[in-house]
Every structure is written in structure tokens, then in C-alpha cells.
Amino acid sequence: MSSAQKMVTADQRHLYINLQPHFLTISEDLHSTYAFDAEGRLLSAFRQGVNYQRGLSGAILKKQVLPNRSKLCQRLSDAEAHNLIALVLAHVAQLRDLGLADQSKEVASWLERILAWNMGRYNDERIRFQSIYQPVSILPPDQYLSIVLQAAEGCSWNRCSFCTFYLDRRFRIKTPDEFQRHVHQVKAFLGTGISMRRSIFLGDANALIIPQARLRELIQIVHQEFTLNSHDALQGIYAFLDIFGAEQKSIDDYRELKDALVRRVYIGLETGDDAVFQLLNKPGSPAACVEAVQMIKAAGIHVGVILLAGAGGTRLANQHVIHSLATLEAMQLGVGDIVYLSPLVVPEQGTYASALAAAGSANLDTAALNAQIAHLKTEVRRVVGPGTRVTLYQIGEFMY
Numbered sequence: 508m509s510s511a512q513k514m515v516t517a518d519q520r521h522l523y524i525n526l527q528p529h530f531l532t533i534s535e536d537l538h539s540t541y542a543f544d545a546e547g548r549l550l551s552a553f554r555q556g557v558n559y560q561r562g563l564s565g566a567i568l569k570k571q572v573l574p575n576r577s578k579l580c581q582r583l584s585d586a587e588a589h590n591l592i593a594l595v596l597a598h599v600a601q602l603r604d605l606g607l608a609d610q611s612k613e614v615a616s617w618l619e620r621i622l623a624w625n626m627g628r629y630n631d632e633r634i635r636f637q638s639i640y641q642p643v644s645i646l647p648p649d650q651y652l653s654i655v656l657q658a659a660e661g662c663s664w665n666r667c668s669f670c671t672f673y674l675d676r677r678f679r680i681k682t683p684d685e686f687q688r689h690v691h692q693v694k695a696f697l698g699t700g701i702s703m704r705r706s707i708f709l710g711d712a713n714a715l716i717i718p719q720a721r722l723r724e725l726i727q728i729v730h731q732e733f734t735l736n737s738h739d740a741l742q743g744i745y746a747f748l749d750i751f752g753a754e755q756k757s758i759d760d761y762r763e764l765k766d767a768l769v770r771r772v773y774i775g776l777e778t779g780d781d782a783v784f785q786l787l788n789k790p791g792s793p794a795a796c797v798e799a800v801q802m803i804k805a806a807g808i809h810v811g812v813i814l815l816a817g818a819g820g821t822r823l824a825n826q827h828v829i830h831s832l833a834t835l836e837a838m839q840l841g842v843g844d845i846v847y848l849s850p851l852v853v854p855e856q857g858t859y860a861s862a863l864a865a866a867g868s869a870n871l872d873t874a875a876l877n878a879q880i881a882h883l884k885t886e887v888r889r890v891v892g893p894g895t896r897v898t899l900y901q902i903g904e905f906m907y
């Protein structure tokens with residue numbers, strides 16, 4: 508049940524409580540707001556004009572609009588994260604003592620849960636997360652509130668010149684027993700906080716590359732452990748897949764996955780231009796990506812296609828844009844599909860920078876990158892079917 512309550516303290520502070528079925532927010536006047544999940548874990552904080560989002564891993568992302576209107580997004584250091592949580596807990600304890608807990612039994616019970624999370628417990632939780640998960644390196648933006656289950660770890664290719672997400676681990680597929688243990692650990696970790704999660708995301712980089720027989724077993728475990736597809740429950744299963752992996756499956760495999768409630772597959776096209784594609788060292792080709800997407804869609808599964816804005820730099824910019832638009836058009840996307848535009852962040856590691864220089868090209872400057880993103884946004888919307896969402900994918904804003 509949802510309810511919004513307001514109280515004015517003896518010293519004239521205006522407090523607002525928003526009780527939702529799966530989370531609670533507490534605000535004081537307009538200067539601070541905190542959100543907590545059903546376990547009482549901090550989800551987000553707004554203090555002194557700055558937003559903070561806390562992930563399950565314990566990482567905290569600070570988001571701020573600077574006086575020159577540019578946006579700043581950075582991860583807090585451990586010490587900064589510690590200080591922020593200590594400030595929030597002290598503030599909530601103060602509000603409780605000013606009479607917030609007297610509002611209702613329900614509010615009192617939420618406050619008790621929130622304040623049962625002392626600093627020691629927050630620290631222990633970070634360590635516990637690391638014992639359950641390999642780092643969750645990236646998710647599609649519409650999956651930030653999913654329950655990540657690492658059916659596999661790492662990327663089976665791991666050699667794209669621009670991508671450093673999984674360089675820290677070897678690709679491996681979990682056995683059913685191992686996966687079952689992992690699922691149990693994840694459920695215990697989330698506790699009642701599971702109620703605000705909306706989907707299952709199978710990790711890591713290309714979980715659907717798992718051979719069909721094993722994938723079937725792992726997905727069966729998901730269905731045994733979670734209620735999917737009912738009202739107010741988890742909507743289905745989502746996962747990344749690379750082009751090479753996508754080609755390994757048949758339409759019947761995809762139909763089986765559709766019946767198992769796999770709803771959307773996210774695939775990195777990055778570019779529709781063969782020369783840029785080569786420079787990125789992606790597996791497969793743009794043409795193979797079109798075929799794979801058409802097969803996945805024919806089986807009734809939606810796709811999320813990721814395009815890398817800025818790929819190929821100055822010299823290849825025109826052909827990157829023109830061929831990417833033609834490739835997306837050929838995919839015949841529609842309702843339920845998404846096109847993500849991911850602005851290229853040139854990594855220090857990896858071979859992208861040297862490959863770009865060898866191709867006689869150079870990185871776009873910020874103005875040129877922003878112009879390409881704006882152009883792509885308009886033109887992609889024009890070439891994809893109505894109902895296909897076109898939106899940004901900012902890897903620097905990711906946190907789980």
C-alpha cells in the first residue's frame with residue numbers, strides 16, 4: 508500500500524514520508540531526500556543539491572549539475588561513501604528522535620529497519636556482495652533494477668579493441684549446481700529488497716552463448732527459484748549476446764528461449780560500417796548482426812541494439828553514420844526493441860587507440876561527438892520503426 512505523510516516538527520522542519528510497497532523515501536524540506544529498500548538499505552540520497560545512487564555492490568555514484576550546467580557523474584571513494592552513509596544514518600536518527608517514528612507503526616518499523624544498518628553492516632554487505640558476484644561490469648540501462656544472475660562469468664571473446672569490461676576474468680559457464688548455489692546466495696542477499704526488482708538479467712557479457720542444453724538447465728533453475736510473468740512480479744529474462752554467439756543458435760533455439768520468457772536480447776552492433784567494425788575487432792560482421800537480429804525477432808524476442816557513437820573517429824565518421832543507419836533500417840526493428848547509443852569512451856587499455864591511428868584517423872573532440880550523437884538520435888528515430896526506443900547508454904553512469 509502507498510501513502511504520503513507530512514509532519515512539522517516542533518522546530519518547524521517539514522518532513523515528508525512516502526511509503527511505497529517496495530521502498531520508502533524520507534525528505535526534509537527541499538534540501539534532503541533519502542530512499543531505502545524493504546530491507547532498510549540505502550538506495551539513493553539527495554543532499555545539498557547533489558544526487559547519490561547506491562548500488563547493491565555498495566558503490567555510490569554522485570551526480571551533480573555544475574554551475575556551468577555541465578553534468579558531473581563520478582564514483583565516490585570508499586572513504587567518501589562511508590562518510591555519506593554515516594551522515595544519512597545520523598540524519599535519519601535525528602528525524603526519528605524529532606517524532607518521525609510516532610507517525611505510524613509502519614513508519615516506526617521502517618525506521619527500525621533503516622537504522623539497524625550501521626556502518627559495520629554496510630561494510631559487511633560489500634564484502635558479501637564480492638563473495639557472491641564477479642564484478643557486474645555493465646548492464647543495459649533498462650536493466651539497472653534487475654536481479655543479476657551470473658550464469659557465466661566474463662566474455663567468451665574478450666578481444667574487442669575498445670572494451671575493457673571483462674579483461675579481469677576468464678570466460679566460464681557455471682554448472683547447474685554452482686548456478687543453483689549462486690541463485691540461493693543472491694536471493695538471501697537481496698532479502699525482502701527483492702520486491703523492487705523487475706526482471707532477471709543473465710550475466711555476464713554474452714550469457715546466451717551458453718550451449719542450448721546447458722542454457723536450458725540454467726534457465727529451469729531460474730524458473731524454479733523465481734515467479735516470472737505474473738502481475739507485480741518479475742517480468743522475464745534478459746541477457747547480452749554478441750554477434751558470433753547469436754549466429755550459433757537456430758530459430759528453434761530462440762523459440763525455446765522465448766517460451767522460457769526470455770524477453771529481450773542486447774547485442775552490440777557498434778557500427779554498420781565494415782571498416783570501422785574491423786577496427787573494433789568485434790566478432791562477426793554488421794551483415795551477420797542483421798541476420799541474427801531478424802532471427803531473434805522472428806522467434807518473438809525483442810532486441811536491444813547498441814551503437815557506438817564516435818567509433819572510427821574523424822576519418823571514418825561519415826561512413827560510420829551512413830552505414831550504421833542503413834544496417835539499423837535493415838533490421839526492421841519495432842515495438843519493444845531499443846536502440847542504444849553508447850558514446851565511445853576511449854580506454855587506456857586495449858588496442859583501439861593504436862588501431863585508430865593506424866587507420867589514419869583521430870578521436871572526435873567533444874563537440875564533434877555530441878554533434879554525431881544528436882544527428883544519430885534524429886536519424887535513427889527516422890529509420891527504425893515506430894515504437895522502437897532510441898536512447899543513450901552512458902557507460903560512466905552504470906553501477907549495480
Ligand SMILES: C[S@@+](CC[C@H](N)C(=O)[O-])C[C@H]1O[C@@H](n2cnc3c(N)ncnc32)[C@H](O)[C@@H]1O
Binds near residue numbers: 712773813851853
Ligand atoms: C557487454 S557488451 C554488449 C554485448 C555483447 N558482448 C556484444 O559485444 O555484442 C556491452 C556494450 O558496452 C559498450 N561499450 C563497451 N566498451 C565501451 C567503451 N569503451 N565506450 C563506450 N561503450 C562501450 C558497447 O557498445 C558494448 O556493446
Ligand code: SF4
Binds near residue numbers: 667
Ligand atoms: S564488446 Fe562484447 S564481445 Fe566485445 S569484448 Fe566487450 S563484452 Fe566481449
